[in-house]
Amino acid sequence: MRQTARLPKSQRGPATPLRWSIVLYGVTAWVLVAGAALAQGQRATGSPQDIEAGKQIYTRKCAQCHGDDGKGEGPAAAVVFPKPRDFTRGVYKIRTTPSGMVPTDDDLFRAITLGLPGTSMPAWTALPERDRRLLVQYIKTFSDQFNEQTPTPIPFPPEVPPSSESIARGQELYRDAECWQCHGDEGRGDGPSLPDLKDDWDQPIWPANLTKCWNFRGGSTRQDIFRAFMTGLSGTPMPSYAEIFEPDQAWDLTNYVHALCRNRTIDIIVRGRTVDGNLPTDPNDPRWDEVQGIDFPLVGQIIQEPRHFTPAVDVVTVKALHNDTEIALLLIWDDRTHSKADSAAQIHDDAFVVQWPVRLSAGSEKPYFLYGDTSRPAYLWQWQASNEGIVELNATGFGTQSPQPKESQGLKGTTVYRHGQYKMLVRRALLTESKDIDLQFEEGKFIPIAFSAWDGSNGEVGNKRAISAWYYLYLEPTPAKTRFVYPIIAVVAIAAFEVFFSRPGRRRQSE
Known part of the structure; x- marks a missing residue:
């Protein structure tokens, strides 16, 4: 490598102002050029080949919601909430950049990769990373904002620890x-x-x-x-x-x-704890705080017409207790509005249904999850905001449900609403005389349970509802009363044994 000859330090001239000006000018020019190159790199939308490859992926995976032209008006847009992003406006909610600025490439990549929870936008982790990055480049072509701005993430100041x-x-x-x-x-x-x-x-x-x-x-x-x-x-x-x-x-x-933020506990089984004495009659009874709740997810009913893709209720938390004669179920779900039917305002009743089979099968067979079928009817507990109490019904499919006779209605309970949350407490005898239409609750059995929820302010009525799959309730067996007797008998027996065998020793000591 060629080296440039330099004078010894003793022979160099003084650092004149002109020399320093040249050095400063050179450094400044280098910073400006490097900054411009970096900005250009951030604004770059990829090669024509990358853009075309991204377009092909977009057409297959994204256009159904976002539309071929990126305006958020694809064929599926009418049935999703919130509406798909209009890419042509260059306005994005989720960014690391200041307000009013377009997102960085990494922001877009993250949204594609992780999806947007609580919306119809799924995580696209199944797509190869290269395909996701090609999508980023193509999506940016919908808006000139990406050519006019240099997106820069906001700084993160030192954190204040949670306390x-x-x-x-x-x-x-x-x-x-x-x-x-x-x-x-x-x-x-x-x-x-x-x-x-x-x-x-x-x-x-x-x-x-x-x-x-x-x-x-x-x-x-x-x-x-x-x-x-x-x-x-x-x-x-x-x-x-x-x-x-x-x-x-x-x-x-x-x-x-x-x-x-509360913690979620997701499972397929909710366990009904056994208690001595009376069960709670108030949804806010402090004894419920000691009971483990299970979160069961709900989704829109899209099997039968009319289908519902945008339910408002997405989870119900269930707790269960029982004694030797009764069962108590506490159901908790969030609803932003407390709605009662108002035809003028086009608002329907908030409502909730707990679904059971009428009879437990020997195997894993269960009724059809949309209110049963003719061979396996369903047993329902229904609450509606405009009606008093909780009603028992039977059904052999949606639309066939009908209330049980008045003499068979045996549910006790209450529903309260506070700060965007419902709590519904339902109690019933474990066993009833109406064995042909009522489920008989048995301890130590896995009992199928499912749910339906309606938010009346979200246009939910009839088959437009949130539903769950079948899950299970397991009633823990009530401990036998003899569990208190046997320990006492054992203690007495041991004491008698010690007394009996210690007598000869005492007799010899006394002699």
Whole structure:
């Protein structure tokens, strides 16, 4: 390699201002050129070959919802909620960039890879990474915004660790910033602004239920929540708080929102604990706090007409107790509105149904999950907001359900609504005289159970509902009363044994 000759330091001239100016000019020019090159690299949309390859993937995987032209008007757009993204506007909710700026390539890649929980946008992890990156390049061609902006992620200041003090400060900020106006007093998305909320496309929009962080579109970590506060959700009523909160305040609010999220316990079996004495008669009885609840997911009913792709209720939490004569079931589900039928307002009743088989089969056979069939009828517990009490019905398929005779109605219970959440307590005798139409609850058996839910304010009525698959209730056997007798007998027997065999020893000592 050729080396440039340099004068010894003793023979070099002084560092004149002109020389320093040349050096400074060169460094500045290099920074500008490098920055421009970096920006150009961020704005690049890929080679023509990459764009064409991305288009082919988009047509196969994305156009059904987002449309061939990227305007969010594909064939499936009419049946999904929220509506698919209009890529031509260059407005994206989930970003690491400041409000009003387009997302980075990594932001788009992450959304494609992980999907958007709580929406119809699935995770595309099944696609090879290269295909997902080609999709990113093609999606960017729909909007000139990507050629006009240089997306730069927001900085993350030092975190404020979660603590009771930080959470308390965050709760105060939640009130002062009026987050409750949209998200509700307890974070379930039931705030007073709910009926009027719309996005920039004039479409109704639901505020996030902060207790269900698994549905957060951009992720549920503390860093994800902080980012949402700082960037806002473009195109929605959720603003950026970057100019409103100091970083420490934003972290306090983050810690409070993160603390609102409840833990999920998903299983296919809910166990009914056995208790001595009377069962709870109040949904808020503190004894329920000691019972493990199981979260059963619900989905839209899309098997029969009319199909429903956008249910509002997506999970029900179930707890169960029983004694030697009765069973008590507590069902908890979130609903942003407390709806009673109003034909003028086109609102229907909120409603809920617990479904059982009429009879337990010897094997794994169960009734058809949409209210049974002629060979295996279903037994239903139905609550409706406009009606009093909880009613027993039987059905051999949807549309055939009919109430049992008045003399057979044996359910006791109550339903309460508070801060965007229903709690329904139902009690019934384990065994009844109506064995031909009532399920007989047996301890130690796996009893099929399924659910249906209706949010009347979401246009849900009839077959437009949320449903579950069949799951199971298992009633733990009641311990036999002799369990208290045998230990006593054992103690007495041991004591008698010791007394009997210790007598000879005492007699010899006395002699």
